[in-house]
Amino acid sequence: MKLTPQRQLLFNLLHENDSHPTAESLFEIASKQMPGISLRTIYQTLGELAEMGELQLVDLGNGATRFDPNMGEHQHFVCDSCGAIHDVDITSAPRLRAGSADGFAVEEIGVVFHGRCNRCNLSNQGKLESQQIKRSPGLQAKKIKRVKSN
Amino acid sequence: MKLTPQRQLLFNLLHENDSHPTAESLFEIASKQMPGISLRTIYQTLGELAEMGELQLVDLGNGATRFDPNMGEHQHFVCDSCGAIHDVDITSAPRLRAGSADGFAVEEIGVVFHGRCNRCNLSNQGKLESQQIKRSPGLQAKKIKRVKSN
DNA sequence: ATGCTAATTAACAATTGATGTGACTTATGG
DNA sequence: CCATAAGTCACATCAATTGTTAATTAGCAT
Numbered sequence: 001m002k003l004t005p006q007r008q009l010l011f012n013l014l015h016e017n018d019s020h021p022t023a024e025s026l027f028e029i030a031s032k033q034m035p036g037i038s039l040r041t042i043y044q045t046l047g048e049l050a051e052m053g054e055l056q057l058v059d060l061g062n063g064a065t066r067f068d069p070n071m072g073e074h075q076h077f078v079c080d081s082c083g084a085i086h087d088v089d090i091t092s093a094p095r096l097r098a099g100s101a102d103g104f105a106v107e108e109i110g111v112v113f114h115g116r117c118n119r120c121n122l123s124n125q126g127k128l129e130s131q132q133i134k135r136s137p138g139l140q141a142k143k144i145k146r147v148k149s150n
Numbered sequence: 151m152k153l154t155p156q157r158q159l160l161f162n163l164l165h166e167n168d169s170h171p172t173a174e175s176l177f178e179i180a181s182k183q184m185p186g187i188s189l190r191t192i193y194q195t196l197g198e199l200a201e202m203g204e205l206q207l208v209d210l211g212n213g214a215t216r217f218d219p220n221m222g223e224h225q226h227f228v229c230d231s232c233g234a235i236h237d238v239d240i241t242s243a244p245r246l247r248a249g250s251a252d253g254f255a256v257e258e259i260g261v262v263f264h265g266r267c268n269r270c271n272l273s274n275q276g277k278l279e280s281q282q283i284k285r286s287p288g289l290q291a292k293k294i295k296r297v298k299s300n
Numbered sequence: 301a302t303g304c305t306a307a308t309t310a311a312c313a314a315t316t317g318a319t320g321t322g323a324c325t326t327a328t329g330g
Numbered sequence: 331c332c333a334t335a336a337g338t339c340a341c342a343t344c345a346a347t348t349g350t351t352a353a354t355t356a357g358c359a360t
Contacts (some may be wrong), residue, residue, distance in 0.1 A: 002307060002356050023346080030225040038310040045308095045348065059211030064346060077254045086254065104227045104236065115183040152327050152336055176318080188339040193318065195337095214317060 001048075009034055010045050014055060014069045020076070020085040022064040060085065060112060079117035088113060151198075158186055164205060164219045170235040171224070172214040210235065210262060222235050229267035238263060 013019075013029055021029070027042045046067055058066040060078055066085060075088045079135045163179055164171075171179070177192045196217055199205050208216040210228055211262045216235060 004308065004356070006309075034312085035226045039349085040311080041309055044310095059243065061209035061211050068175040077256070078255070080257070086252075104229070104238075104263065105265045105267075105271055106227070107230070108263075110260075113254065113256045113258075113259040114260065115255045117255075118253045122257055143181045154327070154337065156338070172317090186339085189336055190319085190340080194339095197319095 001052075005034065006030075006037055006041050007038070007045055007049075007068070010042065011049070014049075014067060017078070017086070018070075020058060020066040020068050022066055024064065026067070058085070075111045075113065077113040077115065079120055080114050081120035082117045084117050084119075086117065151202075154179075155184065156187055156191050157195055159187070159287045160192065161204070164199075168220075168237070170216040170218050172210060172216055174214065176217070191291060205245070209237070219232065227263040227265065227267070230264050231266045231270035234267050234269075236267065241293055 006088060009030055010026065013026055017026075017029075019025075019120065021112065023039070023042050023046060026046070026084065027037070027039045030037050030042065046055070050057050051065075054070045060066065060081070062078075068087070071089055072087060076085075077086045077088045079086075080117050083113075160176065163176055167176075167179075169175075173189070173192050173196055177187070177189045180187050180192065183200060184232070197203070200207050200217075203221065204219065208218050208219045208226060210216065210226065211230070212233070218237070220237055220246055227238045229235075231290045
């Protein structure tokens with residue numbers, strides 16, 4: 001593993017950013033500091049960092065994979081109003097244990113919290129939800145009753 | 151809403167199928183019974199049925215949206231070995247309640263169980279996992295430590 | 301310092317899953 | 331039986347991501 005400027009930059013950007021950025025958004029930020037950097041390199045590097053256990057891939061089913069340098073056990077909260085993603089300390093969340101259910105050998109349980117973040121609660125107090133946040137790449141043209149398993 | 155042969159077919163296929171099919175797989179099945187049916191119509195119809203509350207969209211973060219005619223409250227179990235998805239009766243799973251965590255107004259909690267299904271447990275008993283199931287459209291070229299929040 | 305070489309980058313094409321756009325067709329009410 | 335709005339489908343497009351490969355470069359051995 002060579003220590004290239006691109007890798008240093010990405011590693012830094014990731015660690016000074018708790019917004020769970022997508023590859024694209026990291027690309028935008030990185031491009032400012034290193035014009036010409038390739039989106040392909042972003043994907044490549046993020047994939048490698050993930051393989052090395054330096055970061056987690058988070059797929060909340062809303063279109064693009066997100067990257068989280070927080071490798072500790074934790075869950076995510078997704079604001080359905082603004083789309084923001086926040087880490088949730090597992091200790092403050094109902095802890096679930098692997099076990100067996102219906103004859104399946106459960107090895108891992110994913111939990112995602114959906115709702116409204118503090119900021120949206122305050123700013124949009126009584127208002128109707130104006131924004132329609134992208135929830136899934138497809139089939140979300142209109143507001144659809146959908147499983148929030150993501 | 152017109153009762154077209156395409157819609158009847160899809161409705162039936164969905165209800166005689168508990169595999170949580172994707173649009174593509176429904177397309178394949180439907181094409182046998184109705185050659186020439188358009189994939190666009192599949193997507194269109196599934197979207198409409200979902201809008202009408204006739205089925206749920208399920209995004210487990212493994213590439214394609216899946217469709218579930220079971221509209222009751224339930225969760226999903228994903229076999230990481232064969233990719234199969236099974237319904238899990240909420241009553242046999244730890245029930246979670248909406249509440250607040252870290253200042254967020256939690257309105258919904260998604261839970262997904264990962265593990266090995268019965269069949270894989272039996273057939274692959276001691277064997278190494280040979281198949282690499284697609285977990286996410288991207289960044290899953292190699293086995294990557296990833297959040298199973300999907 | 302200088303050169304080697306395998307690792308890395310980046311340009312570009314390709315893929316996958318899904319949606320946008322009309323033109324053509326067809327249920328269904330009159 | 332006809333009109334017409336609704337539905338279907340071929341085709342184009344999009345977004346996210348990966349494949350390919352030629353050019354570049356970090357890191358090591360001189």
